[in-house]
Amino acid sequence: MRHSRPPSKTGPRIQGFPRLIVLAVAWAFSPTLGPVALAVEPVAGPPASLVLHLTDGGFVAGKFHETDRPGILRWQGNAFTSPFDFDIKSIDAMQAPVPAQLATPEGVFRFALSGGDVVFGTLIKLDENEAELDLPRVGRIRLQRPHLLRLERWQGRSDLVYLGPTGLAGWTPSPSPAGAPKAWREESGELITDQDGASIVSDVPLPARAIIEFELSWKSQPDFVLTLGEADNQKIDEKKNENPFRFEIWDQELVVQRETANEADVASLGKLAAGPGRVHLRVYFDDERGRLVVDSADGKPLAELNVAASTPHTLAGFQLLNKKGDLRLERLEISRWNGELLREPLPDGPNLRRTNGSNVAAKGIRFDAEAKSFVVSEGDNELRIPLDETARLAFSPLTDIPARSVHILLQDGSRLSGDLTGVEKDAVVVKLPGAEEPVRLPIDQLRSLIVSRAQDAPAAKPELTPRLEMEGVRLTGRLLAGKNEPGAPGLTWQPNGSATASALADKASGRILYKEPTPPAPKTTMIRSGNQIQVFNANGGRIQVAPRPAPPQGVLQGFIMAFAGAPPAPQAAASPAGAGASTGKASGRRALYLRTGDIIPAEVTMIDEKGVTIRTSHSKDVFVPHDKIKAVELSEEPVVPVRLNKAKRERLLTLPRVQKGSPPTHLVRSKNGDYLRGRVVAMDEKALQVEVRLEVKTLPRERVARIIWLQAEDLETGKAAPQQEPAADEEWLVQAVRKDGVRLTYAPERLEGDTLIGTSRVIGECRVRLDEIDQLLIGAAIEKEAAQLTFQRWLLTDAPEPKITEDEGEGSAGGGASGLSSPLVGKPAPDFSLEQLGGKTFRLAEAKGKVVVLDFWATWCGPCLQAMPQVEKVTGEFRDQGVLLVAVNLQESPKEISAMLERHKLNLTVALDKDGAVAEKYKANAIPQTVVIDREGNVTRLFVGGGSRLGDQLREAIQTTLDGPDAKVPASGGADPKAPAK
Structure with a gap:
C-alpha cells in the first residue's frame, strides 16, 4: 500500500462555525419517597407546535409574541398567561413541526448568498452595486451586490437527485436495544441522534458524477463518519480492502480520505475546536476518475483527492455514523455534476454559463429587466444574453463575511441568516448582512430558527433545579408570588434567561422539581423457609435472616x-x-x-x-x-x-x-x-x-x-376513582412532596419568601417551605402520580364468573368422556374446609375412608341444574357403600341456594365456597364439574359438563373407585373434559 501523495495539511482551519443545538429532551423521573414506591409516568416531550429550546436544555411550546426590542425574543408559552422576554443569548433554537406536505421551492433561480444562505425566486434588478430579488413567500429584498455569490436556474431543473432531509422517510436507522429510545429522531425534518454508535443510511442513487452539499452540526466534541456510495448499516465502520470516500474525525481534525487495495490518500479540512459547532461543505464527486473536490459553502477550495477504485462498482447511498456524542444532519442535496467546478469565475469579474454549455467571462454584468436579458460588458463592448438562455451566473466569493446571530430555515428549504430585530404579528424581522431593509419572514413558513454561538463561547451549564415540568414545558427557574384566582393555580414562574415571569394558565398540570430523583434502591428478594425470613440482594448475597413464628x-x-x-x-x-x-x-x-x-x-x-x-x-x-x-x-x-x-x-x-x-x-x-x-x-x-x-x-x-x-x-374501572378534577369555580390544588415522604395537597394562596402558604381541605392552613420539598405537583398531575403509589394499587376486583359448559343435547356423551384427562386425576385431592348450608362444617380430610363426590355448581347454571338430579340419583345408589355427595356451591348466598333446592325438591349436602377458593384449587373454571375422590383422598375421575350420559359415566367411575386401583379402566370416549365452554 502506498500514498499517492503526502496527506495534505494545507486546508484552512474550520473556525467559528455557528452553534446549532436542538436536542429533544427525554422526560425520565421515578423518585422513591417515604414508605411508598413511586413510579412516575414519564411526561410526553414537546407537542406538535412551535417549540423554543434554551441553552440549558429546557424548552417551552408556544408561539412568537410581538416585540421591537433587538436581542430579545418574546415568547408566549402555551401553558402560561403572559409572555416571557428571553435574551437571545439564552436561546438555542425555535423548531416548528414538519407539515404533512412540504412546500416546493418556487422561482426561476436559486440564489446563493453570503454566509451559506440560499433562497429561491426571480431576479428583479442587478448591477455592480445592488441586486434585488423577488422571493415568492417572503417578498422583495435588496442586497449589496457582493453578497450575491451565485444564481442557478431552478425552473425546469432536471439534475436534482435529492433535496432534504424531510424527516426519517427514506432513511434506515440502526436498530435500538429493546426498551431504549430510538437511535435517530426527526425534528423539523432534520435528523438527530445523541446515541453513541448510532448510524443511519439512505439508499438514494448516487450519480457517477455528483455535487453533494451537506450541513452537520453538534453540541459537544464531534466524532462521526460520513460515507459516500454504500448504503449498508452493517458495513459502515468495518475495515475493508477498499473504502469509499469518507469524511471522519481524526484527533479532533476533520479529514476526507479514501483507501483502496493499491493506494490511499487523506486531506485535512481543518481542526475542530471543542464544544458546539457545525460544518457546511460542497463536494464534487467523480467516481469514474476517483476524484473528490471539497469546497466551503462560499466556494473556497479546501481539499482534493484522486484515488480511483480498483474495480467497477455501483454507487448508492449516503451513510452517517455518530461514533460518540451527538450529531444533527441539517441538509443534504445531491445533484448531477457536469464536471465543471462552480468556483470558476475570474478573479476580477463574473462568469456566466449559457444553457448550451458555453461560458462568458466579463469585467461587468447587469440585468435588463424590460428586455429580460443579461448585459455583459468588456470595455466598450456589450453582449446581451436572454434570461431563458442563462444556466448559471457566478461572482467572486466574498472575503469578509459578517457574523450573524440567527440562522433561519424555511419550509421550502430556503436559508437566511442575520440579526433578529423584532417580531411582528405574523412574521419575524431579520436584518440580513448587505440588505437595505430588514426582511419579514412569515412565521407560518418557518421550519427552524437557530441562534449562533461563537466557537469560544462557554458550554451551556447543566440543568439545575428548581425545574418546572409540564406537557410541552421543561424550564429551569424559580417560583414567584402569584395571585390565586378561580380555576388557576396562582403560581408564577420565571425561567432562567427571561427578564419576565408568567403565571401558569388555567387548569395547569405538572410539577416543579426541587431535587433530582435518587437512583432506585437495589432489588432484594425475600424467601420464607420454615421459621426463617431470608433477604437476598440482586447478586444473590444474603442480607439478613429473621426468625418467623410458625403460622397458625x-x-x-x-x-x-x-x-x-x-x-x-x-x-x-x-x-x-x-x-x-x-x-x-x-x-x-x-x-x-x-x-x-x-x-x-x-x-x-x-x-x-x-x-x-x-x-x-x-x-x-x-x-x-x-x-x-x-x-x-x-x-x-x-x-x-x-x-x-x-x-x-x-x-x-x-x-x-x-x-x-x-x-x-x-x-x-x-x-x-x-x-x-x-x-x-x-x-x-x-x-x-x-x-x-x-x-x-x-x-x-x-x-x-x-x-x-x-x-x-x-x-x-379497575382503578382508583378520580378525586382531583375540580369544578370550574374551584381553587386549583398543588401537592408538596417533602424530603421525608410527607405529601400534602392544598390550594396555594401566597408565597412569602420561600414558604408557599395555602389551605388544605383536610387540615386547614398549610405553610410549606420550598427548600424542604423534593417536588411540587400541580393540578391533574396529583391524581396521575397518586395512582402509582403503592396503597392506591390496593383495589378490589370482581371474581371471574365460572363458565357454563356447552350442553350437547339429547344423546350427547357429556360428562368429560372417561374423566381421566384432568391433570388432577391420580393426585391427592386438594384439602379444604367449608361451611355447609345449615351451619355445620365439611372438612375433606375428615372424610377419608369414604368415596367423596364433589359437584361444583351454581343456581344460575342451567346445565348444572340438569346434571344435579343425575348426580344425586347415582350417588344415592352407593350410599350404603360409603359414598358421600357434597354439592359445592360457587359464591352464592344461602337464601338463593335454599330457594333453588326447595323448588327442585333436592335434598343435598351443600358446601358454601363463598370466595371461589376451593373451585380454584380444583380448576373449576367451567361448571358443572364432578370430581370423584377415593378412600385414600386421591382424585380418580373428573368430569366437566353434563349431558345424558353423565349418569352412566359417573356410576361406572364410582364402581371402579370402590373396586380399588386394580379395577379395569374403560377406554376413553364421549365428550372431552376440555371441550370449549361458553
Whole structure:
C-alpha cells in the first residue's frame, strides 16, 4: 500500500462555525419517597407546535409574541398567561413541526448568498452595486451586490437527485436495544441522534458524477463518519480492502480520505475546536476518475483527492455514523455534476454559463429587466444574453463575511441568516448582512430558527433545579408570588434567561422539581423457609435472616391469634414496593394516607361509621370522611415486611360473587404481617372492631399495624376513582412532596419568601417551605402520580364468573368422556374446609375412608341444574357403600341456594365456597364439574359438563373407585373434559 501523495495539511482551519443545538429532551423521573414506591409516568416531550429550546436544555411550546426590542425574543408559552422576554443569548433554537406536505421551492433561480444562505425566486434588478430579488413567500429584498455569490436556474431543473432531509422517510436507522429510545429522531425534518454508535443510511442513487452539499452540526466534541456510495448499516465502520470516500474525525481534525487495495490518500479540512459547532461543505464527486473536490459553502477550495477504485462498482447511498456524542444532519442535496467546478469565475469579474454549455467571462454584468436579458460588458463592448438562455451566473466569493446571530430555515428549504430585530404579528424581522431593509419572514413558513454561538463561547451549564415540568414545558427557574384566582393555580414562574415571569394558565398540570430523583434502591428478594425470613440482594448475597413464628391454622383464626398472641417478629430488611409487595418499605411512623396521594404524619384517635379523627402536628384534631381515606399507619414501630405472593394478593383483593351486594371495605394488617378482610366498625385507643362474615370481632389496637380502605366505586374501572378534577369555580390544588415522604395537597394562596402558604381541605392552613420539598405537583398531575403509589394499587376486583359448559343435547356423551384427562386425576385431592348450608362444617380430610363426590355448581347454571338430579340419583345408589355427595356451591348466598333446592325438591349436602377458593384449587373454571375422590383422598375421575350420559359415566367411575386401583379402566370416549365452554 502506498500514498499517492503526502496527506495534505494545507486546508484552512474550520473556525467559528455557528452553534446549532436542538436536542429533544427525554422526560425520565421515578423518585422513591417515604414508605411508598413511586413510579412516575414519564411526561410526553414537546407537542406538535412551535417549540423554543434554551441553552440549558429546557424548552417551552408556544408561539412568537410581538416585540421591537433587538436581542430579545418574546415568547408566549402555551401553558402560561403572559409572555416571557428571553435574551437571545439564552436561546438555542425555535423548531416548528414538519407539515404533512412540504412546500416546493418556487422561482426561476436559486440564489446563493453570503454566509451559506440560499433562497429561491426571480431576479428583479442587478448591477455592480445592488441586486434585488423577488422571493415568492417572503417578498422583495435588496442586497449589496457582493453578497450575491451565485444564481442557478431552478425552473425546469432536471439534475436534482435529492433535496432534504424531510424527516426519517427514506432513511434506515440502526436498530435500538429493546426498551431504549430510538437511535435517530426527526425534528423539523432534520435528523438527530445523541446515541453513541448510532448510524443511519439512505439508499438514494448516487450519480457517477455528483455535487453533494451537506450541513452537520453538534453540541459537544464531534466524532462521526460520513460515507459516500454504500448504503449498508452493517458495513459502515468495518475495515475493508477498499473504502469509499469518507469524511471522519481524526484527533479532533476533520479529514476526507479514501483507501483502496493499491493506494490511499487523506486531506485535512481543518481542526475542530471543542464544544458546539457545525460544518457546511460542497463536494464534487467523480467516481469514474476517483476524484473528490471539497469546497466551503462560499466556494473556497479546501481539499482534493484522486484515488480511483480498483474495480467497477455501483454507487448508492449516503451513510452517517455518530461514533460518540451527538450529531444533527441539517441538509443534504445531491445533484448531477457536469464536471465543471462552480468556483470558476475570474478573479476580477463574473462568469456566466449559457444553457448550451458555453461560458462568458466579463469585467461587468447587469440585468435588463424590460428586455429580460443579461448585459455583459468588456470595455466598450456589450453582449446581451436572454434570461431563458442563462444556466448559471457566478461572482467572486466574498472575503469578509459578517457574523450573524440567527440562522433561519424555511419550509421550502430556503436559508437566511442575520440579526433578529423584532417580531411582528405574523412574521419575524431579520436584518440580513448587505440588505437595505430588514426582511419579514412569515412565521407560518418557518421550519427552524437557530441562534449562533461563537466557537469560544462557554458550554451551556447543566440543568439545575428548581425545574418546572409540564406537557410541552421543561424550564429551569424559580417560583414567584402569584395571585390565586378561580380555576388557576396562582403560581408564577420565571425561567432562567427571561427578564419576565408568567403565571401558569388555567387548569395547569405538572410539577416543579426541587431535587433530582435518587437512583432506585437495589432489588432484594425475600424467601420464607420454615421459621426463617431470608433477604437476598440482586447478586444473590444474603442480607439478613429473621426468625418467623410458625403460622397458625386458618385465616381468620390465625389473624386473631396474631393480634392477641406473641409480639411481632424482629424486623427484616424492608423489601421494595412493587407487584406482590405489601406496602414496600416499613414506615415506622403513624400516618394518614388519602386517596389524593397525601401522606400526613398523624395519630388516629378514633374511627366511627362516618370517618376517622386524627391528631397531627400540622393542626388540631381533624375529622376525615371515609371516602377520602386510602390507608392509615397506626404503629410507630417498623412493621415486619411481608412479600405477598401473587395468588394471596389476588385473593385478598378479589370480591366473590356472593359479596357483591355488601363488599368488604377494609384490609386490616397485623404487626406480624397477617391480613384480615372485612368492614371496620369502630376504633378507639384500646380496640378495633371489625365485621367479618356478619360477625363483629374485637381486636387489640396495639397489634394493628395498618388499615387499608377498599372503595367499592373502584370496581367499575379497575382503578382508583378520580378525586382531583375540580369544578370550574374551584381553587386549583398543588401537592408538596417533602424530603421525608410527607405529601400534602392544598390550594396555594401566597408565597412569602420561600414558604408557599395555602389551605388544605383536610387540615386547614398549610405553610410549606420550598427548600424542604423534593417536588411540587400541580393540578391533574396529583391524581396521575397518586395512582402509582403503592396503597392506591390496593383495589378490589370482581371474581371471574365460572363458565357454563356447552350442553350437547339429547344423546350427547357429556360428562368429560372417561374423566381421566384432568391433570388432577391420580393426585391427592386438594384439602379444604367449608361451611355447609345449615351451619355445620365439611372438612375433606375428615372424610377419608369414604368415596367423596364433589359437584361444583351454581343456581344460575342451567346445565348444572340438569346434571344435579343425575348426580344425586347415582350417588344415592352407593350410599350404603360409603359414598358421600357434597354439592359445592360457587359464591352464592344461602337464601338463593335454599330457594333453588326447595323448588327442585333436592335434598343435598351443600358446601358454601363463598370466595371461589376451593373451585380454584380444583380448576373449576367451567361448571358443572364432578370430581370423584377415593378412600385414600386421591382424585380418580373428573368430569366437566353434563349431558345424558353423565349418569352412566359417573356410576361406572364410582364402581371402579370402590373396586380399588386394580379395577379395569374403560377406554376413553364421549365428550372431552376440555371441550370449549361458553
